Amino acid sequence: MRLVLGSASPARLSVLRSAGVEPLVRVSGVDEDAVAATLTDPTPAELVSALAAAKAQAVVTALAGDLAEAVVIGCDSMLAMADGEVVGKPKDSEQARARWARMAGTTGELLTGHAVRRIAGGEVVASADGAQTTRVRFGHPTEQDLxxxxxxxxxxxxxxxxxxxGLGGWFVEGIDGDPSSVIGISLPLTRRLLAEVGVSVAELWKASPAPVR
Known part of the structure; x- marks a missing residue:
């Protein structure tokens, strides 16, 4: 049983590796804006869950039976800011600067959606979706630091x-919730979703190459 991570995020990969799993990485290539456009007034949790599901399905399709048995996980994260706006990655440094001007000294909610698909015989035999919310308290970076x-x-x-x-950790005063979710992939939520499709964490440990010491 191998875990397939449908994400190019080095942070998500690092979290899984630190937790004893060496996943195969397959980038989904999903057009997030196109998926979001198909939804009617979604809640933040519904939005990240739908994006995660689209990514997981894209990876399942791309695998095209290459793995007889595997579990695929798609992930998506967004920040619900203090004023209620839900944002993903900034398009440029000026947008990032403007967001930090609004975030500094406030509390936001980082939402991470996860979609797990179990494959057997080249077909999806079980699915589980979920979302995790973690409150993040932001500090006040100086203009020079920003x-x-x-x-x-x-x-x-x-x-x-x-x-x-990463570098941004200097400007986070604290969090209320799961730190791995803020990094990009919630280990507790992933464990629960894996259990829903009949896969234990121990199975993934056994399937991973032994770490180099």
């Missing part, structure tokens, strides 16, 4: 224009 953070381009690659496990 300039340097934007210049690193890290905030351009992540939902909400911040990270917990």
């Amino acid at each position: 300039d340097a953070y934007l210049a690193s381009e890290e905030p351009l690659a992540v939902a909400g224009a911040f990270t917990l496990d």
Whole structure:
């Protein structure tokens, strides 16, 4: 039983590796805007769940029976800001700067949607979807620090224009909830969804190559 991660995110890959799983990586290539356009007034949780499901299905289709038995996981993250706007990755550094001007000193909700698809005999035999919400308390970066953070381009690659496990962690005062979810893939939620499709975490540990010490 192999886990297939339908994401190019190095942060998600790092979380899984640190938790004892070496996944196969297959990028979904899903047009997120096109998927969102098919939804009618979704809640933030419904939006990230739908995007995660689309990514998981795209990976299942791309595998085309290459793996006789596997479990595919699609993920999507967005930030519900204090004023209620739900945002993904900023399109450029100016948009990231504007978001930080609104985020500084406030609390937002980082939502991560997960979709798990179990494959057997090249077909999907079980599915489970869910979303996780974690409250994030933002600090006040100085103008100099924010300039340097934007210049690193890290905030351009992540939902909400911040990270917990990278440079952005300096500007997060605290979180209420699951830290792995803020990084991009919730281990507790993933464990529960895996159980719903009949896969234990221990099975994935056994299927992963032994770590190099």
